[in-house]
Amino acid sequence: MLRAAFEAGYETWGFNRSEAGAKAARSDGFDVRSDIEAVLGRAAESDALIVIGVPMPALDAVLTDIRTFAPQCAFTDVVSVKGPVAETVHRHELSAKYVGGHPMAGTSESGWDASTPDLFKGAAWAVSVDPDVHAEPWTRVARLALDCGAVVVPVRAAEHDRAVARISHLPHILAEALAIAGAGGGELALGLAAGSFRDGTRVAATAPELVRAICEPNAEALLEVLDDSLRVLTAARDSLRDTDSIAQLAEAGHDGRNDYDTFRRWAITGITPGDHDWLAKLAEAGRRGGVVESLD
């Protein structure tokens, strides 16, 4: 995020609670420190837009610091799940300045060395249009996303969380299960594994604590879609056992992937942040696959 914003021409500085992490960034010329008071003090002085990029369990501490050192700053986050973050922000009485965000981009690697300014190019970046969102911070957050090369998907927190349970958290769950099944076959199975196994387990290479921090806060939505998938898989198992056929699964799965392959984003135009009903209109457009591509 820091690299991408810097590359986009923003004045940037950052915080990392680990001095080693901060040092790694500094060695590449970025002003990153492990002194939260100093970093947020500078944010307060310069009316900066704060981007929170911590796993969910660390959010409370960061919000306490923002409340203390930079309570007037607009802020967003790149924490996966949006409902629980919004609730936590609300508990800290910081909602007026907050706009939730979630860039749909990442790698299975972590740490400063894994960072790249190009991560968000062409990505979808969810930006909250919940009813309590204000136009001024929304525009700043959306502009940052666009400046980083992404397109903005306007979405309400609860709908976002249900959607990402399907396309981001369930993929993690299934990848873990597949990796377990493959490794259970020993060296012979791993030696025969090719593209389908490699791709299907790619995200299982993610650090387990990060997978947990991404998926567990979205338990409710994830449980719903995981139950759906268990029903689908159980039906396929029964069909294979009883009739030697996986026809229904194979047809429906192919249709689903085809929906994905033929899906095309379309550009939302004519809705200005702050106008009457702008939040509801953007939410409705986002629901139908619309994205904000510019703010002019």
Added chain:
Amino acid sequence: MLRAAFEAGYETWGFNRSEAGAKAARSDGFDVRSDIEAVLGRAAESDALIVIGVPMPALDAVLTDIRTFAPQCAFTDVVSVKGPVAETVHRHELSAKYVGGHPMAGTSESGWDASTPDLFKGAAWAVSVDPDVHAEPWTRVARLALDCGAVVVPVRAAEHDRAVARISHLPHILAEALAIAGAGGGELALGLAAGSFRDGTRVAATAPELVRAICEPNAEALLEVLDDSLRVLTAARDSLRDTDSIAQLAEAGHDGRNDYDTFRRWAITGITPGDHDWLAKLAEAGRRGGVVESLD
């Protein structure tokens, strides 16, 4: 296969039951015809090695033709599952000349236009070392695999089928289920979908009839591992519901992927086809991750 063998310097010709398919190959300069008698007649005259590349349901007809027109030719196959193919070959009384094969490579596309001579470069190519395999055809099949740029994994049919259920067939099943879950989220979910969904559903783009032809003949082994995975996923669901945690799944999945990432093939040496116990020795080496890299 035809392209790869041609590129490796073999004299090649082929059969396709569809004249359109044969014509597409001919237009690229390959001698491919839809007249099975002529194609197999030439094979019989020149003592060719026949490679069967048809889906399982078409196997019976091809074996009938081989029995009729080229009963003395050595032959192999690139049909996914090995046990059912070997049984069918046995029924046609062609086992003495047969050596099962399975190159672990492919794309989700089909047809002549999807073919490339480089498909097998660096791939694992399973070659059967079942007790009834003869050294002469085995060596020819292994040499073809090596000449196409692959390494040979010696494996018994039943063990192969259990292994590929884990690393090739289960990935298809889970990819179909994931594609169904994603598409079930509508345009919002598809619009937010990024790398984890794209990679996790890649093989769901495969034609459903091909997925069925690959998976269904391996029903017994696939059912076993699918049941295992249903247990793993159900345990994760229960843990998420009851304790808000997917720790066990995330740890075990990460370990599994790590086994895959750190797996290294090793070169089998000192076993000559035809020597005492060569089949058992090769099977044992393959089981432990060994591959044949040369036949000198």
